[in-house]
Amino acid sequence: MNLYISNKKSKNKYNHLTVNENKYKNENDHLKELADKDLVKKDYIPAQEKYKKIISSSPQKIPLVLQSYERLLVKDLENVSLKMSLVDISFFIEDWNEARYELEEVIELDPSNIQAYLLLARILQRKDIKDVVRLFEKAYNHVDEDEIIDGLVSSYVQTKDYQKAIHIYSKMLDKKEQSPKVIKILAELYTKNKEYNKATETYLFLFKNDKACLDEVVQKLEELLQYVPDNIFIMEALAETYLAEMKPELSLKMLEQTCVIKPELCDETIKKIKKILSAYPDFIPAVVSLAYMYLKKHLYSESVMCFTKLMKDNSRYIEEAIMGYQRVLEQCPEQVLARQYLGEAFLSVRRIDEAVEEFSKLIEYNGQDAGFVMTKCRSLLKENEQYPGAHLLLAKCYYVRNEYKKAYDECLFLISNGNSDHIQVENYKLLVQVCYHLEKYEDCKKYLYAIIEFNEKEKDLHDFCNAYAEKIVSAKFDQEKILEQSSPHLYNYYLGQKYYLTNKLEDSIKAFQISARESKYAGLSYYYLGLCFKARGRFDLAINQLSRAFEYEKEANNYAAMNAIKYQIGLAYESMGDLKSATEKYERILENDISFSSVKTRIKEINSMSWANTAGKALLGIKREYENSEMIVVWAPNKAQRNLVKKDKRAGMVMDISFSQSHNDEGVNHFLKGRIKAAEEEFLLAMQLDQSLTIIYNNLGLLYLEKQNNEEAKKFFEKALEDNPDMAIIYANMGLMHYMSGEMESARELYNKAIALDPKLSNALLNLGDICYHFNEVDKALEYWEQAYSECTLPELARKRLLFKKSSFKLEEELIDIK
Incomplete structure (x- = not known):
């Protein structure tokens, strides 16, 4: 129809x-x-x-x-x-x-x-x-x-059906002539559909097909970036179009932003910055950016060359180049090219001291550059022949070239002229090294002491001095090696000293046991054996060895040595809690020398202790060395002991707890002699007899710490604190547990609590000093170690810590020359 x-x-x-x-x-x-x-x-x-x-x-x-x-x-x-x-x-x-x-x-x-x-x-x-x-x-x-x-x-x-619209225009691009109009509409459609990367691709396609659209494309890309400010793809597209617009500064800015957002794009960014530089070779910001991109990729030589180009192309950018070299060296101190150019940059701006410092580090990392650095030194000395920095640097150059005599002469010239503390310390350090190579070991020691006199509070200097002290001992030992066949006992005496200084106590004991077989070396050998066993916490063996040393010195009527040995024996008895025997030894010393060391103070301290302080032995753990995890235990006075007698409420009577104390003390004796299993059995038996005796929990905690069972140790320490929160020893032992686990801050808090409760807990000061030293609180560390040296029962451990940290502690006190 x-x-x-x-x-x-x-x-x-x-x-x-x-x-x-x-x-x-x-x-x-x-x-x-x-x-x-x-x-x-x-x-x-x-x-x-x-x-x-x-x-x-x-x-x-x-x-x-x-x-x-x-x-x-x-x-x-x-x-x-x-x-x-x-x-x-x-x-x-x-x-x-x-x-x-x-x-x-x-x-x-x-x-x-x-x-x-x-x-x-x-x-x-x-x-x-x-x-x-x-x-x-x-x-x-x-x-x-x-x-x-x-x-x-x-x-x-x-109708917001953008995807269908995009499909239509995409087909048009495939079938028909790629007209700018179609491309623009497609890009707009992608934008409306929030497909920003597709929109970016389309705008770039437009630019490649019609260069006249460049300004419009840039504008559209900038609008897209406002929708997604961190979109890498759009930033890279903008970088490309900005460069086409002859705006390299904006292109570079976009590339740098992409690398900040996504560091893994560094390789691609480097290629694109190079593209900018190929179009604009003198564009300084691109050179700087490229240098830092190389730095991110750990391409240090390439980074250095960029900074060098910066400095050579335009003197206005020398400071920028200096900062760049410094950044390279922060990441890679051994980058010798950066050091060389940094030194030259400093020279160019007349920052002479800094230049000398860099050249000094340069030859430390690469001795082959010594010739180049010597040329610089001579130029500086032509300007000022008295300039100490140049003389010191020249001496270092001679040293790395193995011209030790010339280095020695330069160093002596510096000493004669007098210079700043920094120059003198560096000069003394160099003299130590030079004298070591010239085999002037006594001079080595002299200059090591001079270093410490200048600065007792610098950890790097301590490390340097300790390292060279060991080298000196090893070198002197090597000199005596010819004795191995002709005089094996003397050879082992020196070998024992070497191991003693380097804290290799087991090797030291073996060597001194051999040297002690020869009667003329026996006295000092037994003395060192006593110190070695004492340092290992075997006070019973230490007493035996020291007693044998005493007999040898007695035959020689060496009263000073006899008193020193008796003092060490007294300290060993005190470390075991045998205060009666310790007091006897101290009093015998007073009979011969009333002013000997701290004997009178020790007798007074022992006599001031009450029965409660000594009834029931309590143990204190000590980390033997600053850089060693081995623990030893010593007796410590129990100044907050309570509940020595407890009431049995059921029977309404007082029960003597001496049986419990007896098993505890037997456990302590086993523990001190290294019989850990037997000690554990005695402590557990003591705990069954009386669960209110705090020291048993303390001693069990320490025993499990020795067995490296920190969980059990912590449980017993906490039980001890619950029973007696004012007992200093427990805090010190818990501090030791944290210290040995690397928990330094909590360890410091616990040790401070212990010392606050009992300032006379002097053996604990050794490890509190260690912890302060770890935190670079050198003043406090030295103070605690010196106090420990004066008051604790293990002064040799304190003295080793203080050696080459305090100028008053000499190597000769550690290593007695048998000759």
């Missing part, structure tokens, strides 16, 4: 306006006659213009105009042009239903009529955009023209 005919009644709505065509012929009537003739002749556009004039001046004539079209359409129902002319009139009089009806018929007759689709879309859009979408999708199946595609895409955009 023809839609036009079926809708005939709707057209007759204007019939009541019909007038007699023979009446009132006027201008409009004449114009209508002309229009009708045009319409019959198919001159539709002139006809449309005339009809519009008539309608504009006489709206009542609309029915007559429509009747003119109706008469012709009845005769020619498939005349598409005539229908489109009627559509034009319908649009003019805003009769949308009539226009829609006619357009639908046109599309049915001519599915490829673009104009019909476009006009119908305008009508449908007034009501429902989805109808427009369906219309253009239908049109797209019949017509592949820009107007239809644009209409379809526009409708997709209005």
